[in-house]
Amino acid sequence: MNMVANVISNFTLPLSQSKVKTDNLDGCLINSGMMEAAINIVVSGALDKGKAAIEYVLGQANMARNMDSNYEKLTRVLEKLYAKRDDIQTEIQKDLKKTTSKECKHWIKRVKEVERKAVELESQYKKEKRNSSRLSFSPQRLKLAADMMGLQEEAQKLGSECKFERVAVQGSPDPLWVVYAAKLENTPSLQEIVQEILGYLRDESIRKIGLWGMVGTGKTTILQNINNNQELLKIFNIIMMVTVSRDWSVENVQQAIVQRLGLNVQGITSVQGIAQRISEELKEKNYLLLLDEVWEVFDLHSVGIYGNEGNSKIVLATRYHDVCHDMETDEEINVKPLPDHEAWNLFREKVGRNVDRPGIKPLAQLVAKACAGLPLLIDRVAKTFRKKNDTYLWRDGLENLKQWPGGRISEMDKILNFLRFCYDDLKSNDRKSCFLYGALYPEGYEIYIDHLVECWRAEGLIDFVSSFTMARSRGLTILEDLTDVSLFEKSQKVGYIKMNKIIRDMALKISEENEDTNFLVRASEELELPPSEEEWRLATRISLMNNRLQILPDSPNCNKLSTLFLQGNSGLITIPNLFFKSMGSLRVLNLHDTGIFSMPTSISFLTSLRGLYLNGCIQLMDLPLNIEALKHLEILDIRQVGISDFPVQIGKLVNLKCLRVSLHCSNMHCINREQDRRAQAICGVISRLTSLEELSIEADSFKWWPKAAKAVTLKVSNLTCLSSLRFWFPTVECLSAFISNSLSWKVCGFQFQFFVGNTRQTQYQILSTFKYRIDGYLSYSSGNGVNHAIKEVLRRTEAFELIGLKGVSRLSDFGMENMETVQACLIEGCNDMTTIISGYSISDNVLPHLSKLYLFNMLNLASIWEGPIGFGSLSKLTSLAFKNCPMLKRIFSEGMIQQLRFLHHLKVEDCSEIEVLMMKFECDMLDSDVLPRLKTLTLSDLPKLKTIWAGGYLEWPALENLEVCNCELLQMLPFTKNNAICLRSIQGEEAWWRALTWEEDGIRERLEHICIFKR
Known part of the structure; x- marks a missing residue:
């Protein structure tokens, strides 16, 4: 026992x-x-x-x-466990943004401990195997066997536990998400509030801070600047900014916080469950929660914000002081409107360069004042006015701001919504109606802006304006607004807009639903036959433009019809005699580019007609004698028609406000008596049209027009309501007579397109470069010397073309003080010019607003600038182009390149003497980022060009496109492995590219993939 x-x-x-x-x-x-x-x-x-x-x-x-058998069993179990571990780690590594979950980390840690034990047992096992003399029932073997069995059970259990919910989780959220925030340099009062809040955030006794004030005072901007403050990361683990908004819900706020924290709430369906999950995540963090646009009191606990987490704090922004009280804020800050000087500085910054244009600054100061010191409104209004390059647009915009009832800015919501939303949120019927009118044009059609606005005026869609000129300004303003909300889109073609297909379909659908706007639109549908009489009867506006119509109904019943577009039907030769009999309500009739030979007598029934467009009807030989029945007609366009004699019956259209007419003589050799008769007819008509506000007279012959122009000029100068004139002055004396005698010319805001000298009114080269309307254009051709009248017009000119001038050696002879408003200048064929500007007699900066300069066919031009250049001169230049300047040896004079910080495009063509584009001595004082905004560089037909840059290293920080053509001696490009980081294309001949040499290895390989070789 x-x-x-x-x-x-x-x-x-x-x-x-x-x-x-x-x-x-x-x-x-x-x-x-x-x-x-x-x-x-x-x-x-x-x-x-x-x-x-x-x-x-x-x-x-x-x-x-059975030690050996136990070891084998243990090995098999461990292999399975290690395989599971390896699979899990592979899954984790698939997304480097994720990290291992806490549960998974703990499991892997236990596997690692098992692996450590297994290594020790393996060592003992091998030792026992080597010691063959030891008894099979020895204590060592017995312990080893027991440990193997124990580890086997542990490994099996650990393998069965590998069923946790999340293998990997999103990594810790970034402590700071930077958001866009307006800079506060120009708004010290807002900056002071930011500093005040930062002080409160450092105070441990303050947990909640409330910002309150009326809409638009800058509360959001303040929060955004707080959010982006890196110094706060020394206090808080994470900064969260959440916009609550008017239609808020607990779920929406929770979702924003969950997303910011990167939480997995899959499977949690209740608000309370998500709140608990948020609370658990935040309880060990010091967080800063910024709540914007809090419209009403809500329970932060319901979201998961309990407010007892360490040194965490909340800043909320609301329009209402009571919200701050009820949400138990410790400190409250009233955000007030900006003082006047800050409002002006902010507006000036937002608008940019346009605010300094002559004539605009006084208006801009009034606009800034009308914004009542509200940064949000200043921002929105400035964005609108930033695109307004015309003084009349500024005037109209200012008038709109002034019309707010009693100056109450509560109306701002209406304006902001109007800018933000599409048709359903347009807050004025005139804008809705103007938008719908655009659907009359074909899908994707480039709509001429002037024509569209004139139709709006004729239809009565532009309310509360008396003058035609102000109606145009108001119409252009409405169009800007509609474009801002994407109901129209700007075309690449200057002066035109388009309507997107989907938007147009929406407009047509809306017109169908509205009883007052029943449109019949069959534009560009290849129609050969007109619509049915029933369709004509029901329509309020009809557009059959750009079809193949040859016939029209004899006398359609169209009592409701207000607009009829038939333009572009070149096969339409005849209009039935009674066609207009039942169109007494018609206000707009467009027959442009039709094949009609005459107008029917029933035109006398069009007593409500405001706009009649017959331009391009080259077969039309005369106007009907009874045209005087059109007593309300305001717009008549008869350019490029077949009428040879000036229709004297036009003189009876006493309410005419806009007349566009082409004058031509079928007999170029008509005798002086005939010339006198024609001149008298024109003068007689013009003298009777006392209500004219806009006049365009085109003439096609230098043989008869100069004599007639002298008399016509005097009559035009007597038009006291005139605000816009397009006219060919065949001599400088005619121009001088007009500006001396015209009272209209002396009124600020007069718009003009003047052609002076031996020229024809063809397509202007310089105007096509503008993306906006301009008030003043002057083309001076074949003149001799400097004239006082040209100088006076130059003072109000924005686009200037100087062609074939003699007797002037430089542009500066016109007086740089007279060219301060010039934004674009084209000089061509002025072969007496050797330089453009002489700086020896100029101390101030010159051409401060010039953005485009084109120099073509200047046979003796040797330089752009001669002598010292004043700071700020040419500082706004964005485009510079040369073509056929055979004496030009260098582009930039010393110091000039320093001024060109905004040059975007440089083009040099057919300049046979240029060997170097830029030279070191021109840039001695510059850093390597010379021409920092140059995007495109075009070099063509430069037979002596050897290098682009003769000097050290340049960064070319903005260069995107380089084009080289017929520059055989250019054997090296100024690029390295590290510069020209934005370069997107190099265009040139392949043989030229292959022959290039490089300063460093690897540059060719870096650039070759962006090459575009010309065939």
């Missing part, structure tokens, strides 16, 4: 404490002893305990005897 007890005791104690000495015992003897002990236990009557002991001893012995 004692023996069995001892044996059992020895086996149940740790092996290190075993009392049995077995080193020199045979395994068989141990087995016999074990059996003897078992028999004694049975004999003694301890049957149950004996059985357990026997089973235990036998199990231990079997385990020790």
Whole structure:
């Protein structure tokens, strides 16, 4: 009994404490002893305990005897466990933005511990295998076997636990998401509030801060600047900015916070559950929560913001002071409108260069004042006025601001919504009606802006304006507004807009739903036959333009019809005599580019007609004698028609406000008496049209027009309502007579397109470069010397073309003080000019607003600038082009290139003497970022050009496109491995490219993929 007890005791104690000495015992003897002990236990009557002991001893012995088998089992279990671990780690590594979940990290840590134990057991196993003399039932083997079994069970259990919900989670959110924030340099009062809030955020006793004030005072801008403050990361672990908005909900606010924190809330469907998840994430963080546009009180607890997390703080912005109170803010700051000087500085910054244009600054100051010191309104209005390059647009915009009832800015919401939303949110019927009118034009059609606005005026869609000129200004303003909300889009063609197909379809659908706007639109549909009489009867506006119509109904019943577009039907030769009989409500009739020979007598029924367009009807030989019945006609366009004699019956259209006419003589050799008669007819008509506000007279012959023009000029100068004139002055004396006698010319804002000298009114080269309307254009051709009248007109000119001038050696002879308003200048064929500007007699900056300069066919031009150049001269120049200047040897004079910080485009063509484009001595004082905004460089037909830049390293930071053609000696480009980082294309001949040499290896390879080779 004692023996069995001892044996059992020895086996149940740790092996290190075993009392049995077995080193020199045979395994068989141990087995016999074990059996003897078992028999004694049975004999003694301890049957149950004996059985357990026997089973235990036998199990231990079997385990020790099967060590190899146990090791193999353990190895298989571990292989499966390691495979699972490797799969998980591979999954984690698929997305480097994610990190291992806490649960997964803990599991991998436990696997690592198992792996460590396995390595130790493997070492012991190999040691036991080497020691073959050791008994199979030795304590060492018995412990090793037991440890193997234990580790096997642990590994199996760990493998079965590998079923956690998230293997990887999104990494910790960035502590700061930078948002766009307006700079506060020009608004010190807002900057002071920012500093005040920063002070409160450093104060541990303050937890909630409230900003309140009327809409538009800059509360959002303040929060944005707080959000972007990097210094706050020393206080807070994370900064969150959430816009609550008017239609807020707890779910929306929660979703914004969940997204900011990168939380996984999949499977959590309740508001309370998500709130708990947010709270758990934030409880160990110091956070700053910025709540913008809080319209009403809400419970932060319902969102998951409990407010007791460390040093976390909340800043909220609202329009209402009571919201701050009810949300228990510790400090409240009233954000007030900006003082006048700050409002002006901010407006000036937002508008940009246009605000400094002559004539605009006084208006701009009034506009800024009308914004009542509200940064939001200043920003929105400035963005609108930034695109207004015409003084009349500024005047009209200012008038709109003034018309707010009692100056109350509460109306601002209406304006902001109007700017933001599409048709349903247009807040005025005139804008809705003007928008719908655009659907009369074909899909994708480039609509001539002047024609569209005139139709709006004729239809009565532009209200509350008396003069035609103000109606045009108002119409252009409406069009700008509609374009800003994408109901119209600007065309690449200057002076035109388009309507997107989907928008047009929407407009047509709206017109169908409205009883007052029943449109019949069949434009550009290849129609050969007109619509049915029923369709004509129901329509309020009809557009059949750009079709193949040859016939029209005899006398359609169209009592409701106000607009009829038939233009572009070149096959339409005849209009039935009674066609207009039932169109007494018609206001707009467009027959442009039709093939009609005459107008029917029924035109006398069009007593409501305001606009009549016959331009381009080259077969039309005369106007009907009864046209005087059109007593309300305001617009008549008869350019490029077949009429040879000026229609004297026009003189009876006493309400005419806009007349466009072409004068031509079928007999170029008509005698002087005939010339006198024609001149008298024109003068007689013009003298009767005392209401004319806009006049355009085109003449096609220099043989008869000069004599007639002298008399016509005097009559035109007597038109006291005139505000816009397009006219050919064949001599400078005619021009001088007009500006001396015309009272209209002396009125600020007079718009003009003047052609002076031996020229024809063809397509202007310089005007096509403008993306906006301009007030003043002057083309002076074939003149001699400098004239006082030209100088006076130049003072109000924005686009200037000087062609074939003699007797002047430089442009500056006209007086740089007279050219301060010039924005674009083209000089061509002035072969007495050797330079453009002489700086020796000029101390101030010159041409401060010039953005485009084109020099073509200047046979003796040697330079642009001669002598010292004043700071600020040419500082706005964006485009510079030369063509056929054979004496020009260098582009930039010393110091000139320093002024060209805004030059975007440089083009040099057919200048045979140029060897170097830019030279070192021109740039000695400049950094490597000379010409920092140059985007395109075009070099063509320069046979002596050897290098673009003769000097050190240049960055070419903005260069995108380089084009080289017929420059055989140009063998190296000024590029390295690191400069010209924006370069997108190099165009040239492939043979030229292959022959280039490079200062560094690898440059060709870097640039070759952007090459475009010419064929």
